[in-house]
Amino acid sequence: MTALLHASRPEDVAAAAAILRDGGIAALPTETVYGLAGNALDAGVVGAIYAAKGRPSDNPLIVHVASVDDLPRVVREVPATARALADAFWPGPLTMVLPRRDVVPDRVTAGLDTVAVRVPDHEAFRAVLRAAGVPLAAPSANRAGSPSPTTAQHVLHDLDGRIPAVLDGGPCTVGVESTVVDLTSTPPRLLRPGGVSLEQLRAVLGEVDVDPAVAGELAPDQTPGSPGMKYRHYAPAAPVLVVEGDVADAAAWVRAQPERHPAVLCFDEEADAFAGLDVVTYGSATDPASLARGLFDALRTVDRPEVTRVFARCPADDAGLYRAVRNRLLKAAAFRAVRAPGR
Structure with missing residues (x-):
């Protein structure tokens, strides 16, 4: 059975961090949806995340860090565009795709030379990040394809018995996954819409393209540059x-x-x-x-x-x-x- 921890209790936050520090996985609250978190620099842990979710291995994961100062741990360079977006929207529901460092396993990026990174706007998640001491890969804490979880009860419905613990931080305040913008493209490209709007991105960056996958399906042989681009997602069993x-x-x-x-x-x-x-x-x-x-x-x-x-x-x-x-x-x-x- 999965342990239900509570973000209001410091000892439970510490327990969640200890699970992650010891090479385990746990579901954590964010402002967007609950994430299934594990050490992003450990390929074995990342494999456990994929297995618990039943997630296709060509669907990359988002890496979460505690602050913009942690970006160099996982990316090769931090361009001025990234710093401008971080100043405007971090912590918050914005993910940036940047050139990855070799320390990030292929299993995180689905073999791509880029990594998706964000700083979540949830104090309990950031407290766990700081205590765990490692960047955390954290896709939505649900079975692959099903609607994303916005409460701890949603997580337990999907993953009870499949993961060690879920940290209950209450309902998510945004309720849809983060915006994903690819900063390795010129101009930058919106890969997934979310809590930071296209209009807000353009106010900071100027021109921003919109990937066709935002409004249509990827071809079967295409590798998605971001989570949520390729497969049928967010769906109940009925069509x-x-x-x-x-x-x-x-x-x-x-x-x-x-x-x-x-x-x-x-x-x-x-x-x-x-x-x-x-x-x-x-x-x-x-x-x-x-x-x-x-x-x-x-x-x-x-x-x-x-x-x-x-x-x-x-x-x-x-x-x-x-x-x-x-x-x-x-x-x-x-x-x-x-x-x-x-x-």
């Missing part, structure tokens, strides 16, 4: 279909589908339109932060054996945090979307 268009048209179209037990994932304001169906809301359409915080919990709520398909309502807006929410829903749907015809 997900994004239904776009006017809410009344969408509700009429969903009701006409020959599904035995459909579930509807929608905005708070749309619940009445789908009345009588199995409805789960995940936040307000006018509050992207609430959508980000509620999305993965809602996807887990519809992950029930009786549900045969999930019809999801997705933000049409691609600005700010809406872009991250839209990306996660489209990934959960394997980029399958329809537009409900007008009546």
Whole structure:
């Protein structure tokens, strides 16, 4: 059984650090989602992370450090762009892809010559980092492909008995994974949208490209440059279909589908339109932060054996945090979307 530790207890924080220092793995809270952490410089530990998650080995991991001063431990150079972003957004939900040092195992980077690094904005995680004394690789603490965990209870649902411990730091405040930007490209390239928006990146860096994988699928033979780019992610067992268009048209179209037990994932304001169906809301359409915080919990709520398909309502807006929410829903749907015809 996995031990449940509490971030409010210094002795539990110390216990989590001791597990990591001794070559074990443990789930830790961050502001984005819970991460399954282990020594990023130990290939055997990294292998244990992949095994616990059932994660494909060509899907690179993010390395977490306690401060920008720790970057030289894992990267060959720290360009001015990285320092500018760190000044603006670290600690915080931003990951930078930089040239890696040889000390970082291939298993962390999926064989790439780059490594993804960030400083998390969660005091308990940084306290564990400082006490463990090593950079920590920490993908989301869930079974590969399933919705990311935003509470310790989500972690236990997926990994109880598969890992030694989870440190409970309460619900994650952002709720979607970090933004990933590749600083080895010219211009820099957004690989995954998250808690730092494209608009915020451009305010610091100027021109920033958007990788096609943000809105579409990678080819089967492509190696992802960042977590979350290649495989079907964030998904319940039942297939997900994004239904776009006017809410009344969408509700009429969903009701006409020959599904035995459909579930509807929608905005708070749309619940009445789908009345009588199995409805789960995940936040307000006018509050992207609430959508980000509620999305993965809602996807887990519809992950029930009786549900045969999930019809999801997705933000049409691609600005700010809406872009991250839209990306996660489209990934959960394997980029399958329809537009409900007008009546």
